[in-house]
Amino acid sequence: MVRGLAVVGFMCLALLGGCGGESIGAAVEGARGGGAGGSAGASGGTTPTTGGDDCRVTFLDGEQGETSSYVYRFDPEQRTLATRTYFYELDDAGRTVKVYGNQDEAPVWYWTDTYDTYGNVTSNDHYSVGMRTYVNVYEDGVMGPRLQFVIATGQGSQRLSTMYEYDDAAAPDTWTRAEEDDDDGGDSDLDRVVTRALVDGRPESIVIRDGLGTALSAWYHEYDADGRIVVVERDAGYWPGDGPDDIANIRWRWTRDDAGNVSRFEQDGTDSLDDPHVNDLPDYAEDYSSGCRPLLTMLPWLAHEPGPYSLGPLFRTSRF
Numbered sequence: 001m002v003r004g005l006a007v008v009g010f011m012c013l014a015l016l017g018g019c020g021g022e023s024i025g026a027a028v029e030g031a032r033g034g035g036a037g038g039s040a041g042a043s044g045g046t047t048p049t050t051g052g053d054d055c056r057v058t059f060l061d062g063e064q065g066e067t068s069s070y071v072y073r074f075d076p077e078q079r080t081l082a083t084r085t086y087f088y089e090l091d092d093a094g095r096t097v098k099v100y101g102n103q104d105e106a107p108v109w110y111w112t113d114t115y116d117t118y119g120n121v122t123s124n125d126h127y128s129v130g131m132r133t134y135v136n137v138y139e140d141g142v143m144g145p146r147l148q149f150v151i152a153t154g155q156g157s158q159r160l161s162t163m164y165e166y167d168d169a170a171a172p173d174t175w176t177r178a179e180e181d182d183d184d185g186g187d188s189d190l191d192r193v194v195t196r197a198l199v200d201g202r203p204e205s206i207v208i209r210d211g212l213g214t215a216l217s218a219w220y221h222e223y224d225a226d227g228r229i230v231v232v233e234r235d236a237g238y239w240p241g242d243g244p245d246d247i248a249n250i251r252w253r254w255t256r257d258d259a260g261n262v263s264r265f266e267q268d269g270t271d272s273l274d275d276p277h278v279n280d281l282p283d284y285a286e287d288y289s290s291g292c293r294p295l296l297t298m299l300p301w302l303a304h305e306p307g308p309y310s311l312g313p314l315f316r317t318s319r320f
Helices: 292-296
Strands: 004-005 053-061 064-074 080-082 086-090 097-102 108-115 121-126 130-140 145-153 159-165 177-182 193-199 202-210 215-223 231-233 251-257 262-268 284-288
Touching: 053 292, 064 292, 130 159
Parallel strands: none
Antiparallel strands: 004 130, 053 064, 053 284, 064 080, 080 086, 086 097, 097 108, 108 121, 121 130, 130 145, 145 159, 159 177, 177 193, 193 202, 202 215, 215 231, 231 251, 251 262, 262 284
16 A cells, blocks of 8 residues: 655666666665665664774775875764765764765865655755755555655656565565666656565665666675675676676675674775776775774764665765
8 A cells, every 4th residue: 555655865876877876776875764765774863982982994095005094073962973075964863964075174065965754865955966856655564664666856857766666575675676767858668677686685686777678787795694794796897888797897895893893895896997897906995993883883884885775885975
């Protein structure tokens, strides 16, 4: 039964590699929903405490052979977070409300998000593309309302519809198929289809096809014994026509301690023409100090962990 209309956030659903190519779903980096169509990734109003141990992140640029470090600073009373790149205003559930560029002189506003009662984005006002709104339709699921379809509207005539299907009886509230129609031209033809194979309720393999059924990319997820993400591989290049060929073009890896805390994130392979392959040498990495554990537990998107709608790791321009 349809639950009625609500509004939820999508970007330019990045099935073809647009917007970074990591995501097909709702909300900006960090804006995890906690209800239908969302995720329990942000642990409510939990406040991380470091006991004086700073969250220091060391960045490795493998291509340049350079390292740098930055202390992430979270203010639990003001609900603000400063990273190397961004300054965030967060709500009590750890979702982004306003995001600024973390400039030395003064923060520069980038975007503002609002949310519905399910914790999903209702609008995204972005400095470069203006206001985007999203109409979300829910249906009854086993655990409560689940996302049925979304109509995303941007500037001018931009309009994109996404329909979700749930075909895994073992995980009835986790979507297994998404059909996307970009009807800017006024047609109703299907433009992209995403299929997800689930194992123990988690995505194991994902295939993205165009409206004619041609495979555009394939994604593979690996988890540890406790169901935490440890590896994602993308089989497809960034450039048009460079579809899957059973050879990974990019591999992302999360290293965890014995308690499951992320201590390192790395990327092997890039979308540049001179390095579109995996060679067991990281092209980019982030090492997290022990002081980051509470913050990454509350905000797993800071360590680029996939969201409920993402194909792979989440980056600063990604959407869930």
